[in-house]
Amino acid sequence: MCRVIAIANQKGGVGKTTTSVNLGIGLARAGKKVLLVEADAQGSMAVSLGIREPDELDATLVNIMEKVINDEDIEPGEGIIHHEEGVGFIPANIELAGLETALVNVMSREMVLRQFINNIRVDYDFILIDCMPSLGMITINALVAADSVLIPVEAAYLPVKGLQQLIKTIGRVHRKLNPMLSIMGILFTKVGRRTNFARDIAEQIREAYGNQVHIFDNCIPLSVRAAETSAEGKSIYLRAPKGIN
């Protein structure tokens, strides 16, 4: 059975895209059928997967969502690019920002992505949706399309307000639009080894949210090599096969 996971946090730079790409490729290496969907106008997932100029792409998530809105047929496999490391992906670019604005006038505007995802679930074990750094209509579409949400948190400062807002939004989507939605957990990213600071913040988040939200014991270390992968269009498995520590 396919699991659809939205990777979300309205703060930018916390590792959503890096987590989506490397988790997806990791799952593919473990033999799973994986689709990565970029729900971010920045196109950074496309870049991480080797596309140099996402804004020049003709086929993106935008075309697919437009077809859903206009009740047009979508061919099997349409818009899906195959990456050499074993995942399929649907990139996005700056046009997604325009679509977000246009969605205001669309009937069932929160359901557009879900309609598409539900039709392709049968083809995959995992569909990971890399969200944009906002809680706007495209992110709501991702939360409505997903079964669960993975929340990367950069433990370099105390993001309590933002986290509260995110968890509240997820709760609202759960109650009003997608009763199947659950929170998988908080994943600490970019954790520096030398500072107690990150550990203190992680501890505070555990205290504040630990009985409400699962917090993964494993965390992602801060690593230059992790940062380099995004620029090179390769996963961490190719870039640093022995690990990033």
Ligand code: ADP
């Ligand atoms: P988001 O999608 O949340 O905006 P990204 O995944 O794009 O975040 O990461 C933001 C920046 O941090 C990128 O330049 C990326 O290369 C870098 N980065 C991500 N993970 C790590 C890590 N574990 N260590 C160091 N740098 C990282």
Ligand code: MG
């Ligand atoms: Mg991103």
